[in-house]
Amino acid sequence: MTFSVQAAVAGRGFDVSLAVGPGETVAVMGANGAGKSTLLNVIAGLLHPDSGTAELDGRTLFDLTAGRGQWTAPHRRGTALLAQEPLLFPHLSVLDNVAFGPRSAGASKAAARETALRWLAEVEATELQSRRPAELSGGQAQRVAVARALAAEPGLLLLDEPMAALDIHAAPLLRRLLKRVLAGRRAIIITHDVLDALMLADRVVILENGRISEEGPTREVLRRPRSRFAAGLAGLNFVAGGITEHGLRAGVLNLYGQHHDVPGPLPAGQPGVAVFPPSAVSVFPSEAHGSPRNSFAVTITDLEPHGDGIRVRAGDGGQLSADITPAASADLGLAPGMEVYFVIKAGAVAIYPS
């Protein structure tokens, strides 16, 4: 009873292989254009990949390996899609929208409505049943859309940024609802929000340029990111390079740090990454000495408000950041273009193989 997909779309440089266990929810994250929606459309049968296979609970969704050309139509796949917009059928009442899946599966009108009422109750929208979609708020409509997708009893639920179009008041409500209904349900959710990944998913998959760059349990990926994208999600500075005896070398930059997970010497010679939080970075006007510390010159690219403090972005394209207090920023007279020194205690830098 598993779901697995392996698919390539040459025109989009897309080549992904993914498996989802029963009752598992996987969050797919990545920059715009990384291929997240392509993945869902391929699974749902809305996009024809050039090659690959997919299987859901023993049924073949498609098998395009050489010599075979098996293709299951979208409506026979059992992969309900919930998009960014609710896309409720405007000409049907809320109840009939939710009853659409059961009706299509061959249930009688009465039975389908009964099922629909059950799912409307599940998303706490029973009182909306006789309304038209036009009479719903964005949050209400998305709740009904969740009920409609669940009422189709999909073997795999596909959610394409379901919270993205909601305002800040409606999103937490839907997130709570999704946490409840996704528990023990097999689902793939595309999201930009690390909170969704933490709250809703057991596992996170990072897509970059049409390929999976990193995957693992959400907590683990956020704690020990191996890709720049995941580090950005976790709010960590990220430097990739080669591991040395005492740290990591990336071009001219030498970072001292330690392997947090495994005691003992670092596995020198391997490619690795150094990760450290912006709050561990101090900013000095001149080089600071003292052991064990990292100190290197950078040029400030941007200053931006961040919580109570100020985030100083510096270095290559502003890829390194330091969080300092407004007072410190004023004392130093920081401005974009200035050259300053970033100083990080070696103990705050985690280094591990990538």
Add this chain to the structure above:
Amino acid sequence: MKQAMNGGYGGVPRWIYVLAAAGGLFVVLPLAAMVAKVNWSQFIPLITSEASLQALGLSLRTSAASTVLCIVLGVPLALVLARGSFPGQRVLRSLVLLPLVLPPVVGGIALLYTFGRQGLLGRTLEVAGLQIAFSTTAVILAQTFVALPFLVVSLEGALRTAGNRYEAVAATLGAGPTTVLRRVTLPLVLPGLASGAVLSFARSLGEFGATLTFAGSLQGVTRTLPLEIYLQRETDADAAVALSLVLVAVAVAVVALAYRSPRAAERAPAHSGERTTTARAAGGAVR
């Protein structure tokens, strides 16, 4: 000024209004001139003569039949043009729209050489005991020929603006293609379909050239109202004017219906995407 205060910046220069007024007059003035010519004392007897009533009845019946035929043939055509993708799609679209720009007489001749006694299909049909040319069926075929593009254009536009996202979602919910068509696609484009059907009906009602060429002018069988008006004009101008007024009245009613239907359909959809759909569908109707 009032416009600017109510609806924001209008952006229409004043001299445009002058030209627009001229355009409006250009349409209204001839109609007014015709109404002025109506012999009101004889109006009722003129339009209730046997020939007139027969022509009006025939016109309404054949136009209704050709509208049904337009829907039966035009909906699949519009669907294939808007949703399908196959070689020759653009050529097919151009060909389907051809009757819009073709002189109706030419259409009539083309139909004659297809369904006529010596025509492409006519000979086979004749063997089967069917004779189409110069029958009421011919009237319906002629009207369908010229009216079909109106329905296809209108519906294809509505289908394109509606997009296929609702259909994709319906499919992932387990609905097969026929269910999607019946329960999602057609209800979504109903305003476009309605205005297309109304326009087809109006075009059928006014059809003259193709009908005369392909079906002739036999009272009670093929002589529709436009043919009757043309015939009367030579002998009894008063009757022609009176019947013209009837045709205008029917046409006005039809156009009013076409304008009303998209707005009536607006009660259902309300989020932004839908508004554009309805607006475009209405735009399609005006075209």
